[in-house]
Amino acid sequence: MARPLRVYVAHLEPGRRELAADAAHYVGDVHRLRAGAAFVAFDPEAALEADARVIAVERRRVVCELETPRPATRLGRLNTELLQAVGKGEKLEEVVRAATALGARSITMVAAERSVARPDESRRTRLRGIAIEAARQSGRGDLPALAGPEPLERALTAYAERRMLKLCLDPRAEMPLVTRIADHPVEASAALLVGPEGGLSPAEIELAVASGFERVALGPLTLRTELAAVIALGCFAARLAGDPA
Amino acid sequence: MARPLRVYVAHLEPGRRELAADAAHYVGDVHRLRAGAAFVAFDPEAALEADARVIAVERRRVVCELETPRPATRLGRLNTELLQAVGKGEKLEEVVRAATALGARSITMVAAERSVARPDESRRTRLRGIAIEAARQSGRGDLPALAGPEPLERALTAYAERRMLKLCLDPRAEMPLVTRIADHPVEASAALLVGPEGGLSPAEIELAVASGFERVALGPLTLRTELAAVIALGCFAARLAGDPA
Numbered sequence: 001m002a003r004p005l006r007v008y009v010a011h012l013e014p015g016r017r018e019l020a021a022d023a024a025h026y027v028g029d030v031h032r033l034r035a036g037a038a039f040v041a042f043d044p045e046a047a048l049e050a051d052a053r054v055i056a057v058e059r060r061r062v063v064c065e066l067e068t069p070r071p072a073t074r075l076g077r078l079n080t081e082l083l084q085a086v087g088k089g090e091k092l093e094e095v096v097r098a099a100t101a102l103g104a105r106s107i108t109m110v111a112a113e114r115s116v117a118r119p120d121e122s123r124r125t126r127l128r129g130i131a132i133e134a135a136r137q138s139g140r141g142d143l144p145a146l147a148g149p150e151p152l153e154r155a156l157t158a159y160a161e162r163r164m165l166k167l168c169l170d171p172r173a174e175m176p177l178v179t180r181i182a183d184h185p186v187e188a189s190a191a192l193l194v195g196p197e198g199g200l201s202p203a204e205i206e207l208a209v210a211s212g213f214e215r216v217a218l219g220p221l222t223l224r225t226e227l228a229a230v231i232a233l234g235c236f237a238a239r240l241a242g243d244p245a
Numbered sequence: 246m247a248r249p250l251r252v253y254v255a256h257l258e259p260g261r262r263e264l265a266a267d268a269a270h271y272v273g274d275v276h277r278l279r280a281g282a283a284f285v286a287f288d289p290e291a292a293l294e295a296d297a298r299v300i301a302v303e304r305r306r307v308v309c310e311l312e313t314p315r316p317a318t319r320l321g322r323l324n325t326e327l328l329q330a331v332g333k334g335e336k337l338e339e340v341v342r343a344a345t346a347l348g349a350r351s352i353t354m355v356a357a358e359r360s361v362a363r364p365d366e367s368r369r370t371r372l373r374g375i376a377i378e379a380a381r382q383s384g385r386g387d388l389p390a391l392a393g394p395e396p397l398e399r400a401l402t403a404y405a406e407r408r409m410l411k412l413c414l415d416p417r418a419e420m421p422l423v424t425r426i427a428d429h430p431v432e433a434s435a436a437l438l439v440g441p442e443g444g445l446s447p448a449e450i451e452l453a454v455a456s457g458f459e460r461v462a463l464g465p466l467t468l469r470t471e472l473a474a475v476i477a478l479g480c481f482a483a484r485l486a487g488d489p490a
Binding site: 076078098101102137171173174177179182217220221222223224227230232235237238239240241242243244 | 319321322323343346347348382383384385415416417418419420421422423424427462463464465466467468469472475476477479480482483484485486487488489
């Protein structure tokens with residue numbers, strides 16, 4: 001309830017500075033902070049935060065004073081890496097938002113057979129902004145690594161060599177996800193492959209299995225791909241305790 | 246992939262009939278079915294479905310022939326009842342959509358201290374439409390019961406008498422949700438209370454605990470209330486196997 005306002009500030013350094021336009025709008029217009037008001041400046045890309053105070057607000061400019069940065073207190077704690085096949089439209093945004101709030105370690109966009117979109121660099125920049133906003137809302141002090149897009153086959157080849165729990169969502173799997181992860185230590189690494197709308201092709205599932213991925217299900221009904229990704233990550237997160245602070 | 250188109254048709258009866266405007270648009274304009282095309286008509290409120298065939302499409306009218314209805318094949322299998330405190334805006338819609346696709350048994354809207362909106366009958370009608378659409382997409386042949394809005398206190402009083410697993414999401418709980426439900430039989434009843442944006446008040450949590458609800462967490466980060474509700478239900482659903490069909 002009484003958590004201080006968190007404001008994204010890149011490249012934290014102690015001293016006086018003017019906030020960037022987005023942050024100034026957020027501080028001055030949305031939350032109407034005035035001179036003297038305290039907030040926390042956070043830079044999730046460096047996993048740093050700093051106490052800050054508004055010095056002056058005038059029109060679209062906000063000047064503030066930053067204290068010495070410290071390591072962020074709450075970091076993403078899910079040691080889970082998401083391999084998300086790219087869908088169309090806003091779906092990836094929804095996944096990035098939730099995966100960040102759940103504490104996922106990385107999100108790699110992969111292009112599968114039935115992927116519609118082929119995201120480029122500009123999409124990744126946009127996703128980075130969404131991850132920063134989700135970090136702010138959730139109180140997370142760092143970001144998931146965003147990678148890709150890369151072809152599914154190449155991603156699977158890279159994972160074939162890695163020893164960790166590797167799961168692939170498959171609506172026809174007989175093994176329920178929660179049953180499979182029951183004995184997986186909470187802090188241990190895991191990778192999670194989620195297909196695009198329409199699913200992974202049989203050949204892709206075969207390739208994933210050959211790379212050490214196990215097929216798991218989220219129940220008998222058909223879920224939208226982004227809902228499936230969010231829930232699968234959520235099942236990992238829901239093995240962690242809350243924040244007593 | 247090759248699942249037939251599912252079309253919502255109220256009050257299924259064998260014989261010839263004209264589709265309602267929404268269904269006619271969906272069949273004729275969105276999917277461009279023509280005379281002779283087969284689809285499945287489903288009525289999730291009665292948990293029935295029937296094979297159907299398009300007889301004629303002309304302008305905005307679609308006439309079809311229905312076979313004798315049969316019980317729907319895939320029903321919601323989560324014996325979980327959601328008590329969702331009402332937020333503002335579209336959030337409840339997101340929860341109803343996901344809860345239906347996950348197979349939840351009921352969704353009761355409750356008004357908590359920090360609830361902003363006070364949904365009325367018209368909102369419940371709208372939510373019913375969203376649940377029908379989610380049932381169509383997910384292949385579910387029935388609907389969750391939609392109830393409320395009612396005051397949280399009254400809902401808790403009703404649940405106090407019921408013997409079942411009763412959980413209340415609390416970001417400060419030390420017990421992780423997945424740990425708590427690990428030994429709960431997959432088919433057994435459960436109730437799940439989720440607060441509004443801003444959370445349940447300390448007094449409300451106390452009242453829930455006094456009514457037999459146990460506090461569980463979904464991890465240390467702060468989740469939007471609708472994401473928390475969806476993930477909590479998802480953790481129940483992810484204990485079920487997939488659909489091998």
